[in-house]
Amino acid sequence: MGDRSGSFDGVHRRNLARVLGLVHLEGPLSRARLTALTGLNRSTIAALAGELVELGLAEERAPDPTNRVGRPSPVVAPDPRIVAIAVNPEVDAVTIAAVGLGGRIEARERIEVDHLVAPEETARLTADAIGRWRDGELRHARFAGVGLAVPGLVRASDGLVRFAPHLEWREAPIRAFVEEATGLPTAVGNDASLGAIAEHLFGAGRGVDDLVYLNGGASGIGGGLIVHGRPVGGTSGYAGEFGQNRPGIASNGDRRAAGGVLEDEVSRARLLDAVGLRGADEPTLAAAIRSALEGPAGDAARVADELDRQRRILATALANAVNVLNPSLVILGGFLATLADLDPAALRAAMAAQAMPAAADDVDVRVAALGEDRLMIGAAEAAFADLLADPLAAAG
Amino acid sequence: MGDRSGSFDGVHRRNLARVLGLVHLEGPLSRARLTALTGLNRSTIAALAGELVELGLAEERAPDPTNRVGRPSPVVAPDPRIVAIAVNPEVDAVTIAAVGLGGRIEARERIEVDHLVAPEETARLTADAIGRWRDGELRHARFAGVGLAVPGLVRASDGLVRFAPHLEWREAPIRAFVEEATGLPTAVGNDASLGAIAEHLFGAGRGVDDLVYLNGGASGIGGGLIVHGRPVGGTSGYAGEFGQNRPGIASNGDRRAAGGVLEDEVSRARLLDAVGLRGADEPTLAAAIRSALEGPAGDAARVADELDRQRRILATALANAVNVLNPSLVILGGFLATLADLDPAALRAAMAAQAMPAAADDVDVRVAALGEDRLMIGAAEAAFADLLADPLAAAG
DNA sequence: TCGATATGCGGTCAAGCGCAACAAATCCGG
């Protein structure tokens, strides 16, 4: 029963976490604003802020010049020296970044590889990058931990990658490898789930407590859920695998001949195919689709058909999620954002037609906001989680 | 900002709620057991228990005779005089019950009606029942509130029934009606969602923090989710409408000609049809199916086919939910329980075949445990919610 | 009957937050 939540100690820790969490999420805040946001007393906020400064987690600055009467309030900001290391191994590269407590990317490296990286190699690359930064541009930084965004199934309890098809990792104890190599506490998560967390905290889903996030990548469709303002992991942390779902009803009689799942039907590869590309980044693909739609009639019709087909199937999947979860927001990233952007009204209408009217009325569909920083921010968030949950235990 | 969660007051209230919640959920507990379960000090538990007794929410009894050494510890039990009124309007009857804090049904009435009850009439029937009980068998009871389990879409914020197709209620402010008629604080919820809560707290889902509940009734398929140990309502409280989902992939080419949703394909009416019945309770239906399967070969094959078809479609819907939510348990109630019981292995296998292997491995499929008391218990839980969340505010 | 175990009870202690009074910093109007 080590939680101590019923005791004074618990209150103090919670309040400390609350203040740190606020400056982490909202950026620098005046003490006055913190008293208003937390409901705590001025004197309490002063004490808590002082304690965070002493722990090296926050800093207090001179008040911002404001044009209002009254004594100016000092500004509490996350200590810029606290950073987390975010790592995202992919098929063609490993991206490593140092992310500050405030959410800023302090440093970033994309290490191109000409072979599939093994888990051990990923750990080594991470340790190397940390070493370089420790001696160089981040000489004064304190490294809070490492967060990995892995494109595959990750068991939350021990950070084991059950299966990452494109990296060809199986039952890889990546957390252990990275902790061993770096000496830092490490968190591991599914890339799409971490993307959902990032969008929820800093992106298109700010302040929204119930949302569904779907991301379309080259490797398939992943996603994540936020319920009650908290990320949903499920029992083992596998939650959010929308790509494996089967939307739409099987036509009567046939025993589900085509075993197609969502990510077989709604796929980036099919879009590339339709416009005759072989690998392109998202803007290129979007531009190619747009120009194809305005090109020769035959091509245009074929591309429009494929877009329409994918949009309808995606709409069914979204409608299913909306019926079950009644979210206030659906966020689409990757090529799903492209698909949505090409005709937002059509997607919305198709979804509304298949979801319960009441639930469909509540839901907003938006495009992801964070771009290529998303996974770095999500992974850093995972790395910061312990610190933010209990600053005293993690930094004291 | 009236939550006071950061202050001592907050600690005290939380601890009080914790102790009351434990005796509510687990039944009578010795003070010694409470200290172990909460991690609080002996003296603290003694004080909290005393306070609950003074508030009239609990009672302390002489120690149970135990065969262990040491001084026996007094037993803390929920005060049997505290009751909630649970109401479930249906097409052919309104069921009203008085449920004790311990979860026991203290009184119950099923009022048959020969017409569809209006919301106002439901409120009146509830007030009448309370009046009779107040003067009669529950003379000494304290009524904590009213909980309604409505077979339809309920907006959580104000207890408005958006649409209850079988009752033909539309935009019915049932909460206001019942509060007006009874003078008691009233909570309203969807019947299946409340059933999920009941099964989670007292039934097949005890102690399970991530579960999916699906109930098959005459009117369709409803459900509820528990995530992080908390019921999921969504933005407006509509969450859990699995019946409106479309499982299975549309066969290529055709534009989803059959617009069938889950509850069109997996339905009690079709099962009744298959065995040639016209309305029967669940045991009768189950018996009819079993005997049909052992009857003439032609009939048996037809019934088996229909069972198989429904089972496959249900399995797809379950697999979708398992992929997205990674629950540790799926609970099936109503005719879905019958469907599962007839061949549990087949259902499980069909689900596992369509879900991600890792997620499918984690999940257990069980049949609901509470029977006809389920909705009464769920509705009572909704009525007790305020009291359990903050005993001081609600009873002081 | 006595020792071991476990609990209740009362008192003391420490910790955390709210509160109130005072001081400081800013704006505004004359």
Added chain:
DNA sequence: CCGGATTTGTTGCGCTTGACCGCATATCGA
């Protein structure tokens, strides 16, 4: 340029609450 109004930081005090300690008490087993 000055004084009042306003807002907020600072400081010391007091209240509340739960932990801890010592002692009394209750039960069981030898």
